[in-house]
Amino acid sequence: xxxVGLHLPTLSVQEGDNSIINCAYSNSASDYFIWxxxxxGKGPQFIxxxxxxxxxxxxxxxxxxxxxxxxxxxxxxxxxxxxxxxxYFCAENSIDTPLVFGKGTRLSVIA
Amino acid sequence: xxVVSQHPSRVICKSGTSVKIECRSLDFQATTMFWYRQFxxxxxxxxxxxxxxxKATYEQGVEKDKFLINHxxxxxxxxxxxxxxxxxxxxxxxSAVRGPVGLYxxxxxxxxxxxxx
Numbered sequence: 001x002x003x004v005g006l007h008l009p010t011l012s013v014q015e016g017d018n019s020i021i022n023c024a025y026s027n028s029a030s031d032y033f034i035w036x037x038x039x040x041g042k043g044p045q046f047i048x049x050x051x052x053x054x055x056x057x058x059x060x061x062x063x064x065x066x067x068x069x070x071x072x073x074x075x076x077x078x079x080x081x082x083x084x085x086x087x088y089f090c091a092e093n094s095i096d097t098p099l100v101f102g103k104g105t106r107l108s109v110i111a
Numbered sequence: 112x113x114v115v116s117q118h119p120s121r122v123i124c125k126s127g128t129s130v131k132i133e134c135r136s137l138d139f140q141a142t143t144m145f146w147y148r149q150f151x152x153x154x155x156x157x158x159x160x161x162x163x164x165x166k167a168t169y170e171q172g173v174e175k176d177k178f179l180i181n182h183x184x185x186x187x188x189x190x191x192x193x194x195x196x197x198x199x200x201x202x203x204x205x206s207a208v209r210g211p212v213g214l215y216x217x218x219x220x221x222x223x224x225x226x227x228x
Contacts, residue, residue, distance in 0.1 A: 101147075101155045
């Protein structure tokens with residue numbers, strides 16, 4: 001199994017600032033990457049995805065960047081709002097493998 | 112959209128009893144569903160892959176006789192925690208894959224909080 005820690009990394013940002021959450025993935029064969037948002041006591045909520053043939057994808061207030069060379073994924077949230085406070089997970093998979101989740105980052109928005 | 116429900120949302124049981132958790136895809140058919148377990152302040156850990164009409168595939172370290180999975184229809188998978196113990200207390204989350212298009216489109220349920228006393 002994967003190693004996990006008892007404390008999630010936390011990113012604290014001021015309301016209105018931009019947030020950048022980073023993720024290192026492990027499988028160079030993964031070709032699909034997703035960011036999920038999880039609020040306390042709820043299941044993961046899809047935010048944005050990107051396939052390995054792209055290096056950037058934009059959604060509403062969110063941008064995902066993929067660097068396959070160093071196996072790094074990032075999520076940028078523009079004009080962060082209090083409602084963005086949650087735990088964010090990156091996940092990776094390929095056509096015939098289940099999703100593997102990263103360790104997660106807690107985003108705390110300071111009003 | 113694609114909606115996945117879980118029932119119950121939370122359950123408290125005594126040690127030694129069995130608990131069944133249901134996962135339903137409400138508006139689509141799912142040939143594949145996944146069961147995850149999440150401990151506090153940790154990530155989701157895949158427990159097993161549930162395929163309609165066949166035996167589930169369990170991840171290493173997950174006891175198949177303790178966590179019974181039944182995927183009896185294209186919209187329902189159940190996870191039964193048998194002879195539950197306090198260490199089985201966790202947040203159990205299912206996901207469902209829409210359509211025969213591979214494993215990309217996964218939709219998650221809201222989770223079930225299990226507390227074993």
